[in-house]
Amino acid sequence: MLTDRQLSILKAIIQNYTDVGQPIGSKKLQEQLPIHVSSATIRNEMAALERQGFIMKQHSSSGRIPSLEGYRYYVDNLLEPDKLDCNVVSRIRKSLNNEFAKVDDIVALSAQLLSQMTNYVAISLKPCSNDVVVEGFRLVPLGNQQVMVLLVTSDGSVENQIFSIPENIHGDQLEAVIRLINEEVVGLPLSEVSEHLIKAIPQVSSYLRDSNDFIETFGNILDKAVREHMYVSGKHNVLDFVQDDDLEKVKSLYSLIDRPTDLRKLVKSNGEDVAVKINDDHDSALNYSLVSATYDDGNHGHGLIAILGPTNMHYSQVIGMLDTFRDELSKRLINYYRNFNE
Incomplete structure (x- = not known):
């Protein structure tokens, strides 16, 4: 248990090191303390604080700086938040x-x-975003066999990912898939969408011969939205x-x-x-x-x-x-x- 005088000295050492970034000795500390004590008394108290692990010497300097334990004690017991201007x-x-x-x-x-x-x-x-719900997926053609898949949520957020369309897949097939997925997920919380996407895979596969990459695109967008x-x-x-x-x-x-x-x-x-x-x-x-x-x-x-x-x-x-x-x-x-x- 630290005495009131030790608390004052520890607080002064920490404040000095915060402001100056240099070790402080007993004479300089004597000028900063709110109480009047001799330099010898301060040295004795500093020695006690050092034995307890709250302050330490830095290199060969006779001054002291706070230890990690000293900072922790200060934060837990002495710190008073400043009121902003x-x-x-x-x-x-x-x-x-x-x-x-x-x-x-x-x-x-x-x-x-x-x-x-x-x-x-x-x-x-x-x-x-536990309460955010899906407002729908959108599809934006980019040309060169690429489309951008968008996820719009109720908080105004939009996530997207670009998907390369295999040559054997047509735009109307993708639009049908988007409609199918939206029927499954619109209005659902983000946390529940993954489960419904998995359930939709068999139906998606009926439109797309190789649907794994397309479903993975939805999963990646959803992951970004939930994270x-x-x-x-x-x-x-x-x-x-x-x-x-x-x-x-x-x-x-x-x-x-x-x-x-x-x-x-x-x-x-x-x-x-x-x-x-x-x-x-x-x-x-x-x-x-x-x-x-x-x-x-x-x-x-x-x-x-x-x-x-x-x-x-x-x-x-x-x-x-x-x-x-x-x-x-x-x-x-x-x-x-x-x-x-x-």
């Missing part, structure tokens, strides 16, 4: 108040705004936190960001409104942390917004930003669906 809140609202053709545009914009406002990497996930859409913005901001000996870590982080499956696992929520993963929670070699917040769109479920940044990020600012953003994003999506359904 009214002008920042106004900027968020104004940006999200634009006209959008579909939900994906709103979710993608949220990542762009978060990245611009924090100078970190921002990630946004579209809410699960959570992830948007990443500000990847280049990683370079702002690079030190001369961190190139391999940066390569690892870039590689992680470029692997959607792994990144989706990293940001996966355990149900918390706001969650903080210090870097040893996912990959201790990266020296980065993830702060995420869930939001409710009032219609289809929960989405997620997150910030990926250095371990010594401004946690109070970031959490304050995410708190405001999740509220404004929820309001905007609720309003979008209300207008869309009218």
Whole structure:
């Protein structure tokens, strides 16, 4: 159990390292503490905090920096989210108040705004589409034995894939197949469409001699529609936190960001409104942390917004930003669906 004085010292060390990025010694710390204590007392308390694993020495410097355990304790016990300036809140609202053709545009914009406002990497996930239903498949001829198959859903989303038509298949046959499939799936939730597509295979085969590729095209479109859409913005901001000996870590982080499956696992929520993963929670070699917040769109479920940044990020600012953003994003999506359904 840390004493009040130890808590003040730990908090001051973390705040200093966040602002300056350098170790701090007892004399400098003495100037920053809200309480008056001698430099010797501070050194003793720092030694106690070091023994408990909350701070550590960096190289040969006499100063101290927070350890991962220290950051975790700070986030769990000492952190107080900052309240955003009214002008920042106004900027968020104004940006999200634009006209959008579909939900994906709103979710993608949220990542762009978060990245611009924090100078970190921002990630946004579209809410699960459990209540979205299929409005129908469409067929668009492209010429040169190719057609584009479109899937239109009730939330305004459109997925597509190009299909090459074998020479022995005619357009009227494909139109008949589209009508047949639409009879089976229109009005169904996305989660139920796959099962009905499988049931339709024998009937599709009566129109198309080799229907496997065509059915696979529908399956691929459906998979894209059901899968959570992830948007990443500000990847280049990683370079702002690079030190001369961190190139391999940066390569690892870039590689992680470029692997959607792994990144989706990293940001996966355990149900918390706001969650903080210090870097040893996912990959201790990266020296980065993830702060995420869930939001409710009032219609289809929960989405997620997150910030990926250095371990010594401004946690109070970031959490304050995410708190405001999740509220404004929820309001905007609720309003979008209300207008869309009218």
